[in-house]
Amino acid sequence: MSLKVLAVDDSRTMRDMIRMALMPAGFDVHLAEDGVHGIEVLDGLTPDAIITDINMPRMDGFGFIDAVREQEQHRATPILVLTTESAPELKMRAREAGATGWIVKPFDPAKLVKALQMVAG
Amino acid sequence: MSDQNDPMAEIRASFFIECEELMEALQDGLQELEDGSEDPETINVVFRAVHSIKGGAGAFGLEALVRFAHRYETVLDEVRNGSLHPDSDAMKLFFLAADHLSDLIRGCRDESEIDEATSDELLTRLDALLGEDSVSEEVEPETFEVQGVSLDLDLDLGEEPDDSATVYTVRFKPEQDLFATGNEPSMLLRNLCDLGEATVRCNFADLPSLQDLAPETPYVEWIVELKTEAAEPEIRDIFEFVDGLCELEIIGGAAPATLDTSGPAEAPSAEEALPPPATGTADLISDDAAPAESTSAKVVPMGAKPAPPEASKDGEGERKANTTAAKSVVRVDLERIERLVNLVGELVINQAMLSQSLDEAGLSPHSDAMNGLEEFQRLTRDIQDSVMMIRAQPVKSLFQRMSRIVRESSAAVEKEVRLVTIGEATEVDKTVIERLADPLTHMIRNAVDHGLEATEKRQELGKPRAGTVTLTAAHRSGRVIIEVADDGGGINRKRVHEIAVTKGLVPAEAQLSDGEIDNLLFLPGFSTAKQVSNLSGRGVGMDVVKTSIQSLGGRITINSEPGKGTTFSISLPLTLAVLDGMVVNVANETLVLPLNVVVETLSLGKDDVQMLRPGHYVVRWRGGFVPLYDLGVMLGYRHHRQTDPGSIVLLIVLEDGSRAALVIDGIQDQRQVVIKGLDDSFYRAPGIAAATILGDGQIALILDPADVISGMGHIRGTDLMLSERKIANE
Amino acid sequence: MSEQGQNKDLELLTFRVADQEYSLDIMSVREIRGWTRTTPMPHAPDYMRGVINLRGTVLPVMDLARRLNLPSQETNERNVIIVVKLGGTLTGLLVDAVSDIVAITEDDLQPPPDISSDPQMSVVRSLTVIDDQMIRVLDLAAVVPVSSEEAA
Incomplete structure (x- = not known):
């Protein structure tokens, strides 16, 4: 009954952090290095939630959320944006792109877990 | 090491490795910018590098690093969004800031002393680029909070019984956009119920008749009577992600503001009141979904809400999509590679033994066995080469460090120096690269300090004002050749000879060839500097350079031409194995x-x-x-x-x-x-x-x-x- | 196999050195190899036979007869090298031939007579008798010198 989570971040450290935060909490964690990679991973994976960074090479977080939302099966998948910016306009942009919520980096692992549980059960 | 099993320590170590890669990307990007790159991705890469360093540093509570990276990033962001066009002075400052960032990373990694004074000085200069308004803003405390995290995942945050339970009435009516963001009313209500004892009622008053029903329009609202110890802000927190995407009203009694984090509480009474988890809004209004306690289902048609907002159209994603894909990298424990190298060594030996015994068996060179052996030998060689290359990495990181040495040493002796690097992609064994850093640093300093003439002298001679130091790497006949060349005055052989005689290194009457004189530089105790400058001095001479090159199985040679410059060539084995x-x-x-x-x-x-x-x-x-x-x-x-x-x-x-x-x-x-x-x-x-x-x-x-x-x-x-x-x- | 419960069972590898029977706790034995030519190390003590190639690593080999001050035999095809592990380090022991693996209990072991002047006995941990033959159980730590000792 573990929740499947796809985390997209170009920073290896962040990916490691997310993995280390979520795995012990029983999440099934899948990782991708940027938006393009994330879309590739989604082909064949139906996550219960997605976490994505904004600043990434090739395809950034906004583009990635766009692309995810275009796919019927992921239209309602909760997407949390992971960002160091807590600026309100970024949150709004993420939301316009279709993000469910946001986590401000550096994140507290417990908060990340809680946020995921809140949006995805 | 005791912290080997500590996941945080592991990630921390991995963070510093990533920092090195990011610093490399940063240096590259800055160089491209300085060379006049117009590609918008270049500044993006630069910005992202600093941004990622800041992000990771924040996670580990590396305050000094975060503070510097944050403000450096702020300036780079201005460049990125086009409101700041860096001139050559600004570029110099960016390089200096990158160098300092690199120092801070090392300082944090080794937990050594952090040069806050330099941070402050550089930050002041960086802030100055931002202009008046921003400066005052930057004086404010950082918006970016440093917060070290641990991986302690104890989610039961001390839940103390409290009699101060208050009853709130929460009215929540989702708007259509709420669904477009993947938010889910059932989840929100459940989270709300988790705060205490809740009674959930669903209000269908706005539900239109079936023929008027717009499938994507939410019509229902929920009213939750919540008895909880949580304060109102906590309730609002649940709706943080849907703020502005719903109508939310919280009416509460005299709520004592207990701000301690209360953990998830049981709320069994509310379970049946929840709408079933739904993937689409249509489900929410099916009969089955109608909660038992729903009241006065008065159906009032509503005007259709606007369609979900078009996805962000700024096209940033597409623009970036066509830039080069990141090289896919696997991290492997060095020990495993060592083991592979050993196994291949055995394979080579085994192959040699096999061919020897086949030879002794007197088989015809045209027999299948001998042909097969030949193929086997070729494959073995290829495998050996490939395995040796696993430990190899481009000399680029090393060269980047040298560009910093040039910047610093040229500033110290007030010479204009241009560093030209050739063959950065040349791959050399990792250990060789690590052990080359010190000798190469010394050689570069030497070239800047002694090799190149003073600027005025160069002008007198009709040479370009700025001296050039060329750093070259290349593979040549199974070895790596690294050259440090300057376009200075060449070795002053007469003086070198005099010094060697004065110091008793050679007899005064000895007749030495030019080459022999040049090689005197490698003798222990030889130093041509009239006074020990704080640059190439420090009691380290070329003899130490030579010794360290030799300890790597390498050779070093000098080639000098009066008036034209001096070239030091290092020849190294590809690997230490x-x-x-x-x-x-x-x-x-x-x-x-x-x-x-x-x-x-x-x-x-x-x-x-x-x-x-x-x-x-x-x-x-x-x-x-x-x-x-x-x-x-x-x-x-x-x-x-x-x-x-x-x-x-x-x-x-x-x-x-x-x-x-x-x-x-x-x-x-x-x-x-x-x-x-x-x-x-x-x-x-x-x-x-x-x-x-x-x-x-x-x-x-x-x-x-x-x-x-x-x-x-x-x-x-x-x-x-x-x-x-x-x-x-x- | 033992009824005595509290007594530990012990398996010994017995082998022949200069016509005498010796043995080692089989737990310290990694493998047994046929004789191969050793590469002599310069200025080594006489019991240091040299090094051999053990699947790609360099294995030092000690002539056990010389180490025990016994007359050293000419090496021949029947000679074997017992590869032992002590404190993470592998060492080869050149012996005449391997005899047997025997199971005994601690009860079957006797302390060696206290003949401190006999250098041979200082490396013998205990004695046991099997089929009327006395077998010396070697103290491996005393046989294989620690590298730091020898390096000095």
């Missing part, structure tokens, strides 16, 4: 000597050997005399010296410049051998550096010639040189 060796026979044993110490092989002539005193012999060589040793005797393999005419002699030159002639029985081969350590042996033999395994599976010892000879009380260093000269002059 193999050695260019000369395989020789001594007293029925096979031994390997590092090829780089062997200068010449001679065959002893009748009158070449002379006795210096009983038991000490010298051999005549190029008009001088070199001490002669029988390797078999030295190693205890035989007791009687064999210095008969016709014996084969290897002339070797040691790191300290001393020479010796070694009598051997025969030369087998010159080839690369795989080095096997002897560290695990209970016996340490003098003069033996390591071992290797020959084609027949036998072990051959690799000699450390300096160690062998030092046990023989020979004449070392410049004494020897002097004695040679004196004899030669007689």
Whole structure:
């Protein structure tokens, strides 16, 4: 009954952090290095939630959320944006792109877990 | 190490490795910007590098790093969004900031002292680029909070019973956009129920008749009576992500503001009131979904809400999508690679043994077995090459460090210096790269400090104002060649000679060739600087450079042309796991000597050997005399010296410049051998550096010639040189 | 196999050195190899036979007869090298031939007579008798010198 989570971040450290935060909490964690990679991973994976960074090479977080939302099966998948910016306009942009919520980096692992549980059960 | 099993320590270590990669990307990007790159992705890369460093640093609570990276990033962001166009001074500042960032990373990694003064100075200068408004803003405390995290995932945050439960009425009515963001009312309500005892009612008053129903329009609202110890902000927190995407009303009694984090509480009474988890809004209004406690279902049609907002159209994603894909990298434990290298070493030996036995079996060279063997040999070679390359990495990171050395050293001596790098992609063994940093740093400083003329002098000579230091890397015949070249005045041979004489390094009357004079620079205790500048001084001379290059199995040579400049060439093996060796026979044993110490092989002539005193012999060589040793005797393999005419002699030159002639029985081969350590042996033999395994599976010892000879009380260093000269002059 | 419960069972590898029977706790034995030519190390003590290639690593080999001050035999095809592990380090012991693997209990062991002057006995941990033959159980730590000791 573990929740499947796809985390997209170009920073290896962040990916490691997310993995280390979520795995012990029983999440099934899948990782991708940027938006393009994330879309590739989604082909064949139906996550219960997605976490994505904004600043990434090739395809950034906004583009990635766009692309995810275009796919019927992921239209309602909760997407949390992971960002160091807590600026309100970024949150709004993420939301316009279709993000469910946001986590401000550096994140507290417990908060990340809680946020995921809140949006995805 | 005790922290090996600590996941945070592991991630921290991995973070610092990533930082190195990010710093490389940052340096590259800055260089491209300075070279006038117009590609918007360039500044994005620069910005992202600093941004990612900040992000990771924040996670580990590295405050000094976060503080600097944050404000550096702020300035870069201005460049990125086009409101700041950096001039050459600004670019210089960006480079300095990158250098400092690199120092901060190292400081944080090694937990050494952080140079906050430089941080402050650079930040002030960076802030100045932002103009008036931003500066004052930056004085404010950081919006970015440093918050170290631990991976302690104890989610039951001390939930203390509290009598201060309050009853709230929460009215929540989702708007259509709420669904477009993947938010889910059932989840929100459940989270709300988790705060305490809740009664959920659903209000269908707005639900239109079926024919008027717009499938994507939410019509219902929920009213939750919540009895909780949580304060109102906590309730609002649940709706943080849907703020602005719903109507939310919280009516509460006199709520005592208990702000302690209360954990998830049981709320069984509310469960059945929840709408079932739904993937689409349509489900929410099906009959089944109608909660039992729903009240007055008065159906009032509503105007359709606007369609979900079009996805962000700024196209940033597409623009970035066409830039080059990141190189896919796998991280592997170095130990595993070592093991692979060892296994391949065995494979090579095994293959050699197999071919030997097939040879002895007298098979026809055209037989299938021999053809198969040939193919096997080729594959083995390819595998060996590929495995050796696993440890290889481009010299780029090393060269980038050198560009910093050039910036710093040229500033210190007030010279304009341009660094040109060629062949950054050349790959060299990781350990070689690490151990090259110090000698190369010294050589670069030397080139800037001594190699290049002062700016005024250059102008007088009609040379370009800015001196050029060229750093080149290339693969040449199985070795790596690294060159440091300057376009300065060349070595002042007259002065070098004078200094060497003054310091007693050479006799005053010695006639030295240009090459020999140049090589005096490598003698211990030689330094041409009139006063020890704080740059290349520090008591480190080119002799130390030479020694460190030699310890890597390398050679260093000088080529200097008066008025045109000086080039130092370093030639290195591709990897430390193999050695260019000369395989020789001594007293029925096979031994390997590092090829780089062997200068010449001679065959002893009748009158070449002379006795210096009983038991000490010298051999005549190029008009001088070199001490002669029988390797078999030295190693205890035989007791009687064999210095008969016709014996084969290897002339070797040691790191300290001393020479010796070694009598051997025969030369087998010159080839690369795989080095096997002897560290695990209970016996340490003098003069033996390591071992290797020959084609027949036998072990051959690799000699450390300096160690062998030092046990023989020979004449070392410049004494020897002097004695040679004196004899030669007689 | 033992009824005595509290007594530990012990398996010994017995072998022949200079016509005498010796043995080692089989737990310290890694493998047994046929004789191969050793590469002599310069200026090594006489019991240090040299090094051999053990699947790609360099294995030092000790002539056990010389180490025990017994007359050293000519090496021949029947000689074997017992590869032992002590404190993470592998060492080869050259012996004449391997005899047997025997199971005994600690009860079957007797302390060696206290003949401190006999250098041979200082490396013998205990004695046991099997089929009327006395077998010396070697103290491996005393046989294989520690590298730091020898390096000095």
